[in-house]
Amino acid sequence: xxxxxxxxxxxxxxxxxxxxxxxxxxxxxxxxxxxxxxxxxxxxxxxxxxxxxxxxxxxxxxxxxxxxxxxxxxxxxxxxxxxxxxxxxxxxxxxxxxxxxxxxxxxxxxxxxxxxxxxxxxxxxxxxxxxxxxxxxxxxxxxxxxxxxxxxxxxxxxxxxxxxxxxxxxxxxxxxxxxxxxxxxxxxxxxxxxxxxxxxxxxxxxxxxxxxxxxxxxxxxxxxxxxxxxxxxxxxxxxxxxxxxxxxxxxxxxxxxxx
Numbered sequence: 001x002x003x004x005x006x007x008x009x010x011x012x013x014x015x016x017x018x019x020x021x022x023x024x025x026x027x028x029x030x031x032x033x034x035x036x037x038x039x040x041x042x043x044x045x046x047x048x049x050x051x052x053x054x055x056x057x058x059x060x061x062x063x064x065x066x067x068x069x070x071x072x073x074x075x076x077x078x079x080x081x082x083x084x085x086x087x088x089x090x091x092x093x094x095x096x097x098x099x100x101x102x103x104x105x106x107x108x109x110x111x112x113x114x115x116x117x118x119x120x121x122x123x124x125x126x127x128x129x130x131x132x133x134x135x136x137x138x139x140x141x142x143x144x145x146x147x148x149x150x151x152x153x154x155x156x157x158x159x160x161x162x163x164x165x166x167x168x169x170x171x172x173x174x175x176x177x178x179x180x181x182x183x184x185x186x187x188x189x190x191x192x193x194x195x196x197x198x199x200x201x202x203x204x205x206x207x208x209x210x211x212x213x214x215x216x217x218x219x220x221x222x223x224x225x226x227x228x229x230x231x232x233x234x235x236x237x238x239x240x241x242x243x244x245x246x247x248x249x250x251x252x253x254x255x256x257x258x259x
Contacts, residue, residue, distance in 0.1 A: 004245060007101035015104050015111070022112035041071050041120065048188055060190065062220075065127040069219045070187040070212045072124060073146075076117040077153060077208060078178050084109040084157030085164050085171045088255060095255055102252045103245070106157040114150055124219060136222040145214045148230060151237035152207055158244030162251040185209050190216075207233045
């Protein structure tokens with residue numbers, strides 16, 4: 001871990017330029033450009049807000065705001081995992097020619113996603129204002145929740161990006177898992193809906209469920225997030241980050257030959 005910190009400091013300009021490239025290049029050439037960061041989650045929210053209440057007979061007040069608060073961090077999560085998994089493979093040309101700490105690449109993806117997420121939080125603010133829910137001091141917990149999500153994602157993509165070099169179909173497996181995980185995360189519904197069912201136990205095992213619930217607590221319910229649950233997810237994220245970095249450093253020796 002000390003080596004990682006040293007590398008990040010020594011190659012901070014490379015990290016900065018990669019993050020800038022990721023942010024600028026994401027919507028390069030598109031008509032709406034960075035506005036897609038707002039349009040995509042809004043379109044998703046519109047579809048779910050129309051369809052899901054009809055199917056589930058949802059009675060959650062301000063359901064659209066309820067959805068937006070969950071969909072935005074979920075988009076952040078899935079975008080980082082998908083792009084982070086292929087981050088090494090997509091930079092094969094650079095890896096073969098220039099030496100630099102390879103972990104810079106997945107970290108750049110996660111960091112650019114973090115910046116995009118904070119920008120898209122403007123949408124949450126707009127919905128909170130126009131729904132009449134407003135803000136509370138619990139919003140001060142936002143950096144903590146986002147930080148835990150960042151650590152969780154970083155640990156995951158250290159592992160997935162390294163494996164992707166050796167197993168080229170791995171990204172499709174990851175995307176399939178993300179699609180399944182969407183329904184095991186309280187995005188379209190409140191977590192207490194399945195409280196007394198076996199599915200509720202599965203939700204409790206999902207770290208993203210705790211993170212999504214925490215966003216809803218501070219924004220929608222305007223209450224204290226579940227600190228004990230967040231501490232557990234933080235511990236899991238730290239362990240996953242440590243293991244992920246170990247796996248990444250072990251497998252990176254063959255990156256130049258395999259890409």
